[in-house]
Amino acid sequence: MMLTSFTRYRPAVWFGCLALAVVAVEILVIRRPDFATRPVLPAAVTFDLLTVLPLLFYWQVIRPYKLPLSSLLGATGAAITLAYFLIPEPQQQYLSYTRYAGPALELAAISLAVVKLRKLRLAYATTAHTEPGMMERLEAAFEQVFGHSFSLLVSEIGMLYYALLSWRAKPEVQTTDKVFTSHRESAVEALLATAGFLSLIEMGAVHLLLTRWSPVAAGLVLMGHVYGLLFLVGHLRAVRLRPSVITEEQELVLRVGFVWQLRVPLAALVHVQQLKEAPVRNADVLNTAQLLFTAPNLLLSFAQPVKVSGPYDLQRQVRHVAVYLDHPAAFQQSLPVA
Structure with a gap:
């Protein structure tokens, strides 16, 4: 799992290392005694900061993560700001033309943001009939509009939504779902x-x-x-607001707050065991009841390892999931397995 996570973040790590290396080299050049007397040096530093850093961002972040090309506007704006910060004011003559780039970038960014937000709102609304979960709808909308789910951003938005804006919200379930809560009988x-x-x-x-x-x-x-x-x-x-459900399409959706979620076909579940205490810790077992501060009462076993999604793009591949449900017997009666 750690290797998979590192592979996912490797392009971003490479960008960070290369960007730091470029900035370090430019700082060494700026601190040279002849930096103020040789015009070629401020020109070279300006060129490197305004072109190399955005190109690195494009090559190591935008392309691997399939971000929209408009992301390059933010990287260019950040590069301009960094250049003004690093280069001494008397040698900023090569940055003079960027005074027009700032308003242009800001206007372009605002225009793109307005267009994207409108598309995002429409994409979010269109999933209301097929997906009741707020975070799942938001990820689907981001995927549709930007080509990326932005799991980290969705996790933060989800946390703020449930903490501040969900007090009049209804449980995120369909009318045809079989619902299994975990907050009524637990403490x-x-x-x-x-x-x-x-x-x-x-x-x-x-x-x-x-x-x-x-x-x-x-x-x-x-x-x-x-x-x-x-x-x-x-x-x-x-x-x-996010109970576990069995959908009309015979899909099992296990949810523990906005932290853990498992979505698999019901046929993938091969065994259900009642528990009176937490199972022994194992790399192949995930105890989701820990986040409910209670002992699990069911151990679900699957034919093949299943992916359990967590916040901030965290994922676990396990074959056994320990859960707590308010009415475990009703859950077992809803399954085609004993």
Whole structure:
């Protein structure tokens, strides 16, 4: 799994390393004693920053990840900003023409954003009849409009949506689905609410203490606490709004908040075992009940390894999934296997 994850992120890692190398070389050139007296040096540094870095971004990020070509606008804007930051002001004569590029790039970016957002909204709306899950609809819309699912961005949007905007939302299920909840009989809501309350107290106390030592550190720790609190609240809401289901098309969809999701044909499930305690840790077993702060009551076994998707593009390939359901007997009765 680690090798697969590294392979997925290898182009981005290469871009980061190469970009840092280019910037390091340009800094060495800028610090040369004759940088101000040899006009060719500021011209060369300007050319490298404004062309090499965007080209690297295109070659190592846009092409491998199939991002829209419009992403190059952002990379070019970032390169211009970096050039103004690195090159001393007296040697910025070669950057003078970019004063017109900034407004042009901004206008182009705004225009593209408006067009893309409109297409994204339409694509999101068209999936409402086939996919009730907010995050799944958003990933499908991104895939349709941009050619990429943007899982990391969808995870962040999902967390904020469930934490802040989902209080009037209905459970994400179809009327024909067989629904199996996991929050009514477990103590997950009480435990998460308690953890959130204690986090608020800790956040205030730590912030007051750190402010006396370093306001910057206090601000950073406060942002970390707020992010963690939003994650807790978002997970709590998602557990309620995203139950596990068996669809009319005989598809098994297991969901644990917005963290884990498994979607497989029901025929892939070959055995269901009742549990009274968590299974032994194994690379081939995933215990999803840990995120509900309770012991699993069912172990689902599959004929072949299945992909369980997590937040921030996290994935696991396992053959056994331990779950907690409020009514495990009803779930077993809904299956063609014993």
